[in-house]
Amino acid sequence: MKANADLNAVAKRDAKRANAAARRKDLVAATKTRVKALAAKIPAMAKNRPSGVGIGLRLQFAEELVSTKATNASFVEIAPENYLGVGGYRARLLAMAKERWPVVCHGLCGDLAGAAPLDQEYLTELKQFLRDADVHWYSDHLCYTHLAGVETHDLIALPLHEGAVRRAAKRIREVQSFLELPMAIENVSAYMRMPGSEMREEDFVAAVVREADCHLLLDINNVYVNSINFGFDAKSYVDALPLERVLQIHIAGHHRESEDLLIDTHGASIADPVYDLLCYTLRKMAAVPPILLERDSNIPPLIEIEQELETLRICVEQCHARA
Numbered sequence: 001m002k003a004n005a006d007l008n009a010v011a012k013r014d015a016k017r018a019n020a021a022a023r024r025k026d027l028v029a030a031t032k033t034r035v036k037a038l039a040a041k042i043p044a045m046a047k048n049r050p051s052g053v054g055i056g057l058r059l060q061f062a063e064e065l066v067s068t069k070a071t072n073a074s075f076v077e078i079a080p081e082n083y084l085g086v087g088g089y090r091a092r093l094l095a096m097a098k099e100r101w102p103v104v105c106h107g108l109c110g111d112l113a114g115a116a117p118l119d120q121e122y123l124t125e126l127k128q129f130l131r132d133a134d135v136h137w138y139s140d141h142l143c144y145t146h147l148a149g150v151e152t153h154d155l156i157a158l159p160l161h162e163g164a165v166r167r168a169a170k171r172i173r174e175v176q177s178f179l180e181l182p183m184a185i186e187n188v189s190a191y192m193r194m195p196g197s198e199m200r201e202e203d204f205v206a207a208v209v210r211e212a213d214c215h216l217l218l219d220i221n222n223v224y225v226n227s228i229n230f231g232f233d234a235k236s237y238v239d240a241l242p243l244e245r246v247l248q249i250h251i252a253g254h255h256r257e258s259e260d261l262l263i264d265t266h267g268a269s270i271a272d273p274v275y276d277l278l279c280y281t282l283r284k285m286a287a288v289p290p291i292l293l294e295r296d297s298n299i300p301p302l303i304e305i306e307q308e309l310e311t312l313r314i315c316v317e318q319c320h321a322r323a
């Protein structure tokens with residue numbers, strides 16, 4: 001009898017072990033399937049249209065950002081000029097970023113309102129770069145970047161008049177048509193009203209967008225900075241813009257030099273009045289466009305940038321929910 005009882009106990013124990021092994025096998029298989037599905041989603045995400053909040057990819061934190069598991073950034077922005085014809089470390093970082101996120105390309109030296117002939121060699125290189133980056137649009141600034149044929153490495157505000165509207169719009173149409181991509185132009189920060197100006201800045205920007213039949217990259221911080229520097233109402237400025245043409249928003253911090261002078265440094269956290277203006281703008285829009293945090297100087301550790309992205313994401317959600 002005892003021998004039979006022992007055999008039964010052994011059989012039960014073996015059955016229990018077999019069940020446990022089968023459950024472990026199922027669990028391992030399920031985990032593998034889930035990991036495979038998640039891995040498959042990462043390159044798919046990179047092909048998506050940019051949305052949510054993003055960050056300008058800066059070398060100071062790029063390596064940490066591309067290798068971090070959890071980030072609040074849902075897209076990244078780069079300046080093609082920093083990557084054109086560049087291999088090695090930078091090219092590898094860009095390839096990793098492209099695998100992980102949608103990348104938007106934002107030009108720095110397109111000289112969209114300039115007088116010199118368009119630089120065909122630069123545009124041809126740029127076109128190939130944008131194709132390789134698989135972007136949905138291209139943006140650059142509504143300003144001069146060259147003076148008397150010399151690249152200034154600066155964004156120089158335009159005289160605001162009808163002639164400048166026509167010249168900028170013609171040039172933007174040409175660039176847009178050559179690149180075969182939708183283009184968005186960005187309103188720039190300024191510190192003096194250029195001689196010959198006859199229009200309000202918001203009317204000038206709106207007129208160029210309409211005449212060029214292009215889109216707008218609305219920099220909320222630039223609107224606020226200019227509203228203090230030139231003494232206009234930032235919300236009225238926003239009211240005058242064709243908001244249905246906004247493809248993307250920029251937001252950043254600035255430096256307060258004095259009561260009536262702000263410097264667009266991208267070197268500080270977003271100021272409260274800029275958040276307020278963002279909220280005001282989003283409530284007027286039918287859908288929230290992708291919003292990019294620009295941080296180009298006085299760059300903090302990545303954890304602080306992540307915290308600011310999180311604050312921005314929550315602010316956007318709350319503003320839109322209240323709209």
Ligand SMILES: [Fe+2]
Nearest residue numbers: 186219250294
């Ligand atoms: Fe900007």
